[in-house]
Amino acid sequence: MRRTGLIILALGLAVMAFIGFRFVHGWTEAGPAPREITLVVPEGSTLSDAAVLLKRSGAVRSADAFLTRAKFLGSGTSIKAGEFVIPKGASNRDILVILQGGRTLSRLVTIPEGMPSILVYERLMANDELTGDIAVPEEGSVLPDSYAFDKGEKRAAVLGRMQAAMTKLLARMWAERAPDTVAKTPREAIILASIVEKETALGKERPMVAGVYGNRLRTNMMLQADPTIIYPITRGKPLGRRIRKSEIAAVNDYNTYAMVGLPKGPIANPGSLSILAVLHPAPTKALYFVADGKGGHIFADTYQQHNENVRKWFEIRRARGEL
Structure with a gap:
């Protein structure tokens, strides 16, 4: 009887050892995911919720087994919400580390400079x-x-980050502004920067364009910026045609061909280079500029010089068949 009892005890210990081995081995062995899996863990989810999602996605064989192993063999750190990438064949241990690490899949939404x-x-x-x-x-x-966001995130939260970034940047740049900037307030800086942004796509030209507009504002000349004509018509979207004479003469709070000074508000969302140009304008006596036919502009101090530059620009356009 004693011998039989020892055999039964040995068998029991062997079974327990095997179960223990399988329990631990199941924690580190390759998982069943046949390919890379994207898993979305909603805000407020518990480890139990995540286990169910993992089972449904095919990342683990058993939700209960994963949950039990995680509780006994895991670190105990809380899991994060977000969208995660589970590699092909990831083990239970690997999956828990991914969910606890909070390294979510990044998605980007890009707002180009000058977008209204x-x-x-x-x-x-x-x-x-x-x-x-x-x-x-x-x-x-x-x-x-470019701003990263999580799948399912609120649009208001993403927009809030975009606006907070502008507020922070403008505060820093305003504090470091040059004494010769024509902008009297941060809002004026944004208004003028939005015009500079729309007038030239060349970053190196922006301080010069800002300098020209600064000179015009100081001498009470009209800015005469074409994009300010378009803004009240399309809210900043491309016009898709040439500007009409009636639109050039239109009197409103934005058309700088019919008013002296800045428009009542920005005409786009300017980038950092345009804001920097307005707050650190190039030293210049220029009051005019016109396209040079090569993607940039040519600047002039006098109206006579400007007229000659305009004549050359029209010759270029005629040669291209644009007139």
Whole structure:
């Protein structure tokens, strides 16, 4: 009887050892995921919730087994919410580390320099990986850049980061502004920067364009910036045609061909280089500029010089068959 008892005890210990081995081995062995899996863990999810999601996605064989192993063999650190990439064949241990590490899959939404707020709104609303509604943001309040977001994130949260970035950048740049900037307030800096942004695509020209407009403002000359004619017509979207004479003569709060000084608000969301140009303009006596036919502009101090530059520009356009 004693011998039989020892055999039964040995068998029991062997079974327990095998179960223990399988329990531990199941923690580190390759998982069943046949390919890379994207897993979305909603905000407020528990480890139990995540285990169920992992089972449904095919990343683990058993939700209960994963949960039990995680509790006994895991670090105990809370899991994060977000979208995660689970590699092919990831073990239970690897998966828990991924969920605890919080390294979520990054998605980007890009706002180009000079994009008007109506197009920022349309871009965010068209992104079906974001949720919730937003209003059209205040013009000039968004800093153009690429912003990471999580799938299912609120559009308002992403827009909030864009606007916070502009607020932070403008505060820093305003504190470091040059004494010769014509902008009297941060808002004036954004208004003028939005015009500079629309007038030239060349970063190296922006301080010069800002210098020209600064000279015009100091001498009470009209800015006569074409983009300010277009803004009240399209809210900053491309006009798609040539500007009409009636639109050049239109009197409103934006048309700088019919008013002296700055328009009442920005006409786009300027990038950091345009803001920097306005707050650190190039020293110049120039009052005029016109396209040079090569993607840039040629500047002039006098109206006579400007007229000659305009004549050359029209010759270039005639040679191209544009007139």
